[in-house]
Amino acid sequence: MNAPEAFVRHLAxxxxxxxxxxxxxxxxxxxxxxxxxxxxxxxxxxxxGEIVAKLNHTVKVNYMDWNI
Incomplete structure (x- = not known):
């Protein structure tokens, strides 16, 4: 798994x-x-195409909009 190293590199x-x-x-x-x-x-x-990644997706929950 490279995610931890990639994130540390991003922060650096x-x-x-x-x-x-x-x-x-x-x-x-x-x-x-x-x-x-x-x-x-x-x-x-x-x-x-069954799984799609999207950054900063807005979801409406009841009357609130959440950016996730």
Missing amino acids: ENNYHPRSDAHSNAICLAIVDDLLAHCPAFAERARA
Whole structure:
């Protein structure tokens, strides 16, 4: 699994800013990369378009909008 190392590298190169979503985007992408590399079932479904990764997706819960 490379996600921890990729995230540490991201922080070392870009620093941490508490009001930025860059760090959460970086760890999410690193986790998706690990899943694609190490889970054949996940990778196959992603290739088939059954699994799609999307950053900063807005979800409506009752009357509230949540950006996840």
